[in-house]
Amino acid sequence: MARNKHPEETANLILDTALRLFMEKGYEHTSIQDIINQLGGLSKGAIYHHFKSKEDILAAVTDRITADSNRMLQEIRDRKDMNGKDKLKAIFRESLLRPVQDEIFTVAPDMSSNPRLMYSILKETMDLTVPDYIQPILEEGSADGSILAEHPKEVSEMLMLLTNFWLNPMIFNSTVEESCRKFQVLDQVLQGMGLDVFDEDMKNRLEELTQIYREHQ
Amino acid sequence: MARNKHPEETANLILDTALRLFMEKGYEHTSIQDIINQLGGLSKGAIYHHFKSKEDILAAVTDRITADSNRMLQEIRDRKDMNGKDKLKAIFRESLLRPVQDEIFTVAPDMSSNPRLMYSILKETMDLTVPDYIQPILEEGSADGSILAEHPKEVSEMLMLLTNFWLNPMIFNSTVEESCRKFQVLDQVLQGMGLDVFDEDMKNRLEELTQIYREHQ
DNA sequence: AAATACATACCGTCGTTCGGTATGAAATGT
DNA sequence: ACATTTCATACCGAACGACGGTATGTATTT
Numbered sequence A, B: 001m002a003r004n005k006h007p008e009e010t011a012n013l014i015l016d017t018a019l020r021l022f023m024e025k026g027y028e029h030t031s032i033q034d035i036i037n038q039l040g041g042l043s044k045g046a047i048y049h050h051f052k053s054k055e056d057i058l059a060a061v062t063d064r065i066t067a068d069s070n071r072m073l074q075e076i077r078d079r080k081d082m083n084g085k086d087k088l089k090a091i092f093r094e095s096l097l098r099p100v101q102d103e104i105f106t107v108a109p110d111m112s113s114n115p116r117l118m119y120s121i122l123k124e125t126m127d128l129t130v131p132d133y134i135q136p137i138l139e140e141g142s143a144d145g146s147i148l149a150e151h152p153k154e155v156s157e158m159l160m161l162l163t164n165f166w167l168n169p170m171i172f173n174s175t176v177e178e179s180c181r182k183f184q185v186l187d188q189v190l191q192g193m194g195l196d197v198f199d200e201d202m203k204n205r206l207e208e209l210t211q212i213y214r215e216h217q
Numbered sequence C: 001a002a003a004t005a006c007a008t009a010c011c012g013t014c015g016t017t018c019g020g021t022a023t024g025a026a027a028t029g030t
Numbered sequence D: 001a002c003a004t005t006t007c008a009t010a011c012c013g014a015a016c017g018a019c020g021g022t023a024t025g026t027a028t029t030t
Helices: A007-025 A032-039 A044-050 A054-077 A084-097 A100-107 A115-144 A152-166 A176-192 A200-215 B007-025 B032-039 B044-050 B054-077 B084-097 B100-107 B115-144 B152-166 B176-192 B200-215
Strands: none
Touching: A007 A032, A007 A044, A007 A054, A007 A100, A032 A044, A054 A084, A054 A115, A084 A100, A084 A115, A084 A152, A084 A200, A100 A200, A115 A152, A115 B115, A152 A176, A152 B152, A152 B176, A176 A200, A176 B152, A176 B176, B007 B032, B007 B044, B007 B054, B032 B044, B054 B084, B054 B115, B084 B100, B084 B115, B084 B152, B084 B200, B100 B200, B115 B152, B152 B176, B176 B200
16 A cells, blocks of 8 residues: 555554454454454555554554543543532533443444453553542542542542443443443442432433443344 | 373363463463473373363363352351341451462462453353352342342442452552552441441451562562 | 655464374173 | 273374564655
């Protein structure tokens, strides 16, 4: 294939294709050759020019996934017109309600048989999202009195583990009913911690997303 | 190598070696040849006679790990002299206090860079331990009035995720202080759910295990 | 001319397969 | 009772195809 004047476009094309295949077939069952075949004209040399290994592609892929979500998190974190608890609630609302989710849940990657991708996203969440966004918000909430969290780091980790991981129907392969019950249980737990951040809208949206996911297998 | 009259011994030898290597080097970085080299005399054919694939070895390995733990769970579950909550407490106590844990934490597998083994154990826990042991105990506790859990399956899942996964220093690479804070946070959450099942002994033991783990890297 | 964006041929290793041998217990024959 | 045959099983090791990765070459841009 002809050389591209804007090499980042090529890199992005590789990542697009890789992400699609990783979600369809799983990371381990996607070969470099698979990516090349779906790429149309590009060769192995091109891939290894832009990325140094298959693992590196996975890292870049998860980076791109979370980068998008992190822009939203940053916006909410930096607002001056909300207290900590409201920011936390806004984050959960946005995470669920943003329309991008439909797309993701429609592609319907079966994360439960894709441990590498799952783990990579979880690790990014724990190493980046938690310390950069969730923990600061909890600390702000502690300072302004809207949240009572003695150990913000640990509470943030737990929050993300429960909401982004356990509550995610793609990861635990939940039915609509299970998603519903998980939401209820989690809501009670959060209320017990003084974090009444869930509402009816979110519950309905979670149901809807679970539905979308299960329809697409 | 000469033919073994008791083939299960050979299979167990393979599993012993495989587990050791999986924990030392990680599942993905352990080759079948690595296992053969450490096995002393046995050949590739022998391995593929006893196991149908490398994945199959991983499954057998995790089976053996959880089987031991499940025997203890079964004993407690079937006791007639305890109510549900006491059984739950007994399970957490035993899980932490049993001396086998020293051994495991001394070998100190870095699960955080071993997603396949980690995932395999998590899946066994969710698919087997939860429905067979934890959920029945919660239901018993619901019936005898010692526990208030509207959705036993979901509460069980959450419990196991938080105690066996999040609280495990091998998985989240926690320091002693982090382990301590996690324990505190989790204790409060559980109390909020009417599950005061943690005590000072457990906290000290968790500290001790975290210490052991970190000493061995 | 130097650097970059790709192509291509090739390498070592991997998981897996498969034809084969050795062994021993059960079935059969004497 | 012992000898012979049968047959499933434990194990061997060469070979295979696919894999991730590299070395080197070439064309294009700067």
